[in-house]
Amino acid sequence: MPDSVSDVGEFGLIDAVTARFPQGDGVVVGPGDDAAIIAVGSGRVVVTTDMLVEGRHFRRDWSSARDIGRKAAAQNLSDIAAMGARATAITVGLGAPGDLDVAWTLELADGMRDECARVGASVIGGDMVSSETVVLAITALGELDGLEPVLRSGARAGDVLAVCGRLGWAEAGLRVLSRGFRSPRALVDAHRCPEVPYDAGPEAATLGATAMCDVSDGLLADAGHLAESSHVRIDIERERLEITEAMREVGSALGADPMTWVLTGGDDNAMLATFPAQVPLPERWRVIGRVYDGEGVRVDGAPYEGDAGHVHFS
Amino acid sequence: MPDSVSDVGEFGLIDAVTARFPQGDGVVVGPGDDAAIIAVGSGRVVVTTDMLVEGRHFRRDWSSARDIGRKAAAQNLSDIAAMGARATAITVGLGAPGDLDVAWTLELADGMRDECARVGASVIGGDMVSSETVVLAITALGELDGLEPVLRSGARAGDVLAVCGRLGWAEAGLRVLSRGFRSPRALVDAHRCPEVPYDAGPEAATLGATAMCDVSDGLLADAGHLAESSHVRIDIERERLEITEAMREVGSALGADPMTWVLTGGDDNAMLATFPAQVPLPERWRVIGRVYDGEGVRVDGAPYEGDAGHVHFS
Numbered sequence: 001m002p003d004s005v006s007d008v009g010e011f012g013l014i015d016a017v018t019a020r021f022p023q024g025d026g027v028v029v030g031p032g033d034d035a036a037i038i039a040v041g042s043g044r045v046v047v048t049t050d051m052l053v054e055g056r057h058f059r060r061d062w063s064s065a066r067d068i069g070r071k072a073a074a075q076n077l078s079d080i081a082a083m084g085a086r087a088t089a090i091t092v093g094l095g096a097p098g099d100l101d102v103a104w105t106l107e108l109a110d111g112m113r114d115e116c117a118r119v120g121a122s123v124i125g126g127d128m129v130s131s132e133t134v135v136l137a138i139t140a141l142g143e144l145d146g147l148e149p150v151l152r153s154g155a156r157a158g159d160v161l162a163v164c165g166r167l168g169w170a171e172a173g174l175r176v177l178s179r180g181f182r183s184p185r186a187l188v189d190a191h192r193c194p195e196v197p198y199d200a201g202p203e204a205a206t207l208g209a210t211a212m213c214d215v216s217d218g219l220l221a222d223a224g225h226l227a228e229s230s231h232v233r234i235d236i237e238r239e240r241l242e243i244t245e246a247m248r249e250v251g252s253a254l255g256a257d258p259m260t261w262v263l264t265g266g267d268d269n270a271m272l273a274t275f276p277a278q279v280p281l282p283e284r285w286r287v288i289g290r291v292y293d294g295e296g297v298r299v300d301g302a303p304y305e306g307d308a309g310h311v312h313f314s
Numbered sequence: 315m316p317d318s319v320s321d322v323g324e325f326g327l328i329d330a331v332t333a334r335f336p337q338g339d340g341v342v343v344g345p346g347d348d349a350a351i352i353a354v355g356s357g358r359v360v361v362t363t364d365m366l367v368e369g370r371h372f373r374r375d376w377s378s379a380r381d382i383g384r385k386a387a388a389q390n391l392s393d394i395a396a397m398g399a400r401a402t403a404i405t406v407g408l409g410a411p412g413d414l415d416v417a418w419t420l421e422l423a424d425g426m427r428d429e430c431a432r433v434g435a436s437v438i439g440g441d442m443v444s445s446e447t448v449v450l451a452i453t454a455l456g457e458l459d460g461l462e463p464v465l466r467s468g469a470r471a472g473d474v475l476a477v478c479g480r481l482g483w484a485e486a487g488l489r490v491l492s493r494g495f496r497s498p499r500a501l502v503d504a505h506r507c508p509e510v511p512y513d514a515g516p517e518a519a520t521l522g523a524t525a526m527c528d529v530s531d532g533l534l535a536d537a538g539h540l541a542e543s544s545h546v547r548i549d550i551e552r553e554r555l556e557i558t559e560a561m562r563e564v565g566s567a568l569g570a571d572p573m574t575w576v577l578t579g580g581d582d583n584a585m586l587a588t589f590p591a592q593v594p595l596p597e598r599w600r601v602i603g604r605v606y607d608g609e610g611v612r613v614d615g616a617p618y619e620g621d622a623g624h625v626h627f628s
Contacts, residue, residue, distance in 0.1 A: 005413070043355030097450060100319045135449050
């Protein structure tokens with residue numbers, strides 16, 4: 001039997017495909033980071049594409065059209081921020097079943113518009129096709145405004161690891177929804193649409209961040225991306241991670257450890273960056289670990305026992 | 315009953331959605347042309363997104379993975395050319411069923427790479443998700459190299475309408491495949507992947523084209539887009555349209571009029587442009603009509619009787 005896509009997995013397949021794509025002279029940053037960068041005249045444009053599929057990334061009975069539109073835009077705008085850039089525009093590919101309500105589609109558009117408005121980006125074009133389920137493909141473009149991009153590959157032993165934004169909220173909200181509940185509202189809303197600290201991306205670049213990505217796959221998985229790209233080991237300290245009261249209550253009600261959600265939950269789109277240890281960080285950047293020689297990610301000095309990867313809900 | 319997407323149709327829905335998107339200062343050309351243009355520093359970047367869905371835009375039993383990859387890339391690269399620009403990069407969103415062969419996916423990637431190589435563009439990134447059928451969402455970026463973009467809106471009474479590239483070939487090939495045949499090969503191949511005259515786009519801009527688009531929806535439909543955006547009438551002269559010997563044979567075998575395919579068939583991605591009448595055109599640009607005051611598209615001076623729109627095969 002030939003290998004199937006599910007045999008080799010998303011990351012294995014992306015690696016195999018990417019290896020087949022030669023990169024031309026104008027490509028400043030190719031595949032493998034939060035976004036790519038190409039030269040445009042004397043400038044540079046930052047580009048990223050994300051797809052969302054109904055039943056896997058969102059459910060129409062759990063999220064409003066507006067929330068889904070906001071979340072789809074947010075995921076892409078967040079990747080632009082994680083390069084240290086400012087998003088300027090998105091394009092939208094929409095696959096829609098013929099019986100989808102027009103009103104739903106217009107609310108979806110409103111959600112994208114509203115999330116883009118948060119960063120001053122415009123929805124400049126797209127395509128619409130017929131498909132069996134709702135599929136969204138968004139491409140976001142951004143500008144560096146003279147800053148150097150922050151890649152995943154620059155972390156050095158001695159750096160601190162810091163995070164700006166939420167961890168584990170979206171995952172906790174998803175668990176709540178999966179059990180048929182609709183509250184605590186703050187967690188459920190966090191699953192429906194992340195609150196992305198967009199300006200923390202360029203801020204990190206200005207502060208001299210050595211490496212950065214957004215937390216979309218989960219803290220351990222994304223710290224792992226930084227460690228792998230930078231050829232370093234990253235240690236995360238559990239006691240520095242914040243577990244909110246609401247998360248504690250849900251954990252207790254569901255018989256689960258909310259620390260797991262903070263460590264492995266995805267879709268909150270926090271900014272995760274490494275900085276030289278002497279850099280004074282603004283309060284919203286919380287130091288949660290350190291960078292060492294070596295490889296991989298550890299929690300309190302030991303390998304994490306359990307599944308480190310965020311898995312979508314289907 | 316609320317309106318559904320199929321009630322209002324693709325173009326109606328795109329218009330309704332687009333009306334909800336305000337365009338920021340950096341947007342040079344917003345939605346509604348072959349591609350959008352945004353400012354990047356002192357430069358400009360041309361952007362377009364197209365989606366292809368299995369069963370609607372391609373069939374895996376009719377086309378190889380490589381052909382599908384080439385076609386998906388070509389459709390987007392063609393939109394860049396139709397602005398008078400040179401494509402530099404694409405990103406790829408791929409929705410793939412878990413049981414899809416890895417080998418098929420790698421051939422798809424090779425097809426995209428090879429089509430991009432024809433214009434010197436790189437595949438710089440993308441996303442891969444699980445979906446029930448194969449869905450491709452490609453975004454292409456391009457550069458104007460100092461030329462002014464050629465929009466759909468600049469045609470003036472007195473201009474000539476000219477085309478560079480094939481018309482009706484892909485449609486004829488599709489009819490052949492639909493009847494279970496595999497030849498004439500040239501037509502079947504034209505359905506599988508268009509031969510796009512990419513450099514004719516910047517050439518038209520250099521020659522002073524007043525309006526341009528590529529022929530993806532069909533000659534009459536796309537001439538209609540130029541007429542509508544430019545507030546002019548366009549007359550097409552049937553005797554100036556080329557019907558190849560192969561097309562004539564297929565028409566005769568299938569009991570169909572190949573002129574219909576030339577007038578309404580899509581997916582050949584010819585460049586369709588208007589020029590001031592005094593501009594000497596290179597041989598590969600064939601004058602096929604003229605621009606007048608008024609509105610709409612006519613064939614030999616009369617409204618076309620029949621369905622002017624290209625309909626995909628599902």
